[in-house]
Amino acid sequence: MALDELDRFGEKIIEGFQLSDDDLRALLSLESEEDLEKLYYAARKVRNHYFGNRVFLNCFIYFSTYCKNQCAFCYYNCKNEINRYRLTKDEIKDTCETLKGAGFHMIDLTMGEDPYYYEDPERFVELVQIVKEELKLPIMISPGVMDNATLLKAREKGANFFALYQETYDTELYRKLRVGQSFDGRVNARRFAKEQGYCIEDGILTGVGNDITSTIQSLRGMKTNDPDMVRVMTFLPQEGTPLSEFREISNLSELKIISILRLMFPKCLIPASLDLEGIDGMVHRLNAGANIVTSILPSDSRLEGVANYDRDLEERDRDIKSVIRRLESMGMEPAQQDEFEAVLGC
C-alpha cells in the first residue's frame, strides 16, 4: 500500500477492503506527522460512516481492587502493598443512585480477581442483579477469568458485555506480563462468553516491549475472537510493580493503533479512555477513530481507574458532564440509548 493511498483509504475500507499483514506493517511503520494525520483522517472517515458524530459513554465502577494475580504491569497485583477497597452492596446501591439519569449508555463493573468473589461467585452474580435492577442499563462485566457457570448466571441476571484483555497475543511477552496465568484460559473464557450471547471486549497494551511483528500478532489474535469492542492502551509504569522502571521509546503509539483498529474493525466499539490523559487525551483518541468514552467515573468519586494518571491529583476531570461539554465543543454528541442497544443487539 503506497502512502499516497492513505487519504482515500477510508473509502476502500468501507467498501470491504481487508488489510493484509503488509498493509499493517506499513501502517505501523508510519512516523511523520503528515502521514499520521492522514491515517487518523481515514479512521475518522470510517468511524463517521458507521456512527456519524455519535459517541457512547461508559461508566466505570471499580468495585474491588483486591486481586490474587501478579500481572507485572498492574498496580493492583497482589504483591503490591497498596491501600485496597471492596465496595459493600450498600455502597454499590448508593453509587447507582448517583448514576440515575446521568446519561451513561453502559455500566462497567470491574474488579481484580478478588478471592472474596472467586470463593463465592454468587456474590458477584448478586451484584450484577442489583446494578441491573437499580439502573436498567446494559452492563459490562470485567471480573477476570470467571468460571463458565458464573458467566452464564451473570448473563441471566442482565450482564451484556464481557471484557477480558489478552494484553498481547505474543505468547512470550504474555508470560512476562500476565505472570503465571493461562493464555488459553483467557481465550476460552472470551469464546465461551461470546457463544452465550455476550458482546465481548478484547484489548492489548503498547509500549511494553511489543515490536511491529508482535503487534501484528496481537491485532490478528484479537480478530480471531470476533470482538465487539477492541482496545489498545499505552503501558504506564506503576509504582511498586516489577515493571515500575520499564521505559520504552516506542513509535507504536496508542493513537496510531486506534486508527488501525478502526480500519481493521470498522463497526466495532473502540474506546477513548480517560485513564491515561484525561479529557484532553479523549479528544486525541476520538480524533484517531475511537467512538466510546471509557473510564468515566461517577461524579465526585474517589473510586480507582486502572492506569490512573490522576491518582495523586486533587481535582479529577473524569465526570460525564465534563465529557459531554468537550464532545459538544468537538461537534460530537452522546448517542441515544437505543442506538447503543442496536450496537449491542440487545
Ligand code: SF4
Ligand atoms: S491486571 Fe487484573 S488480574 Fe492482573 S493483577 Fe491487575 S487486577 Fe489482577
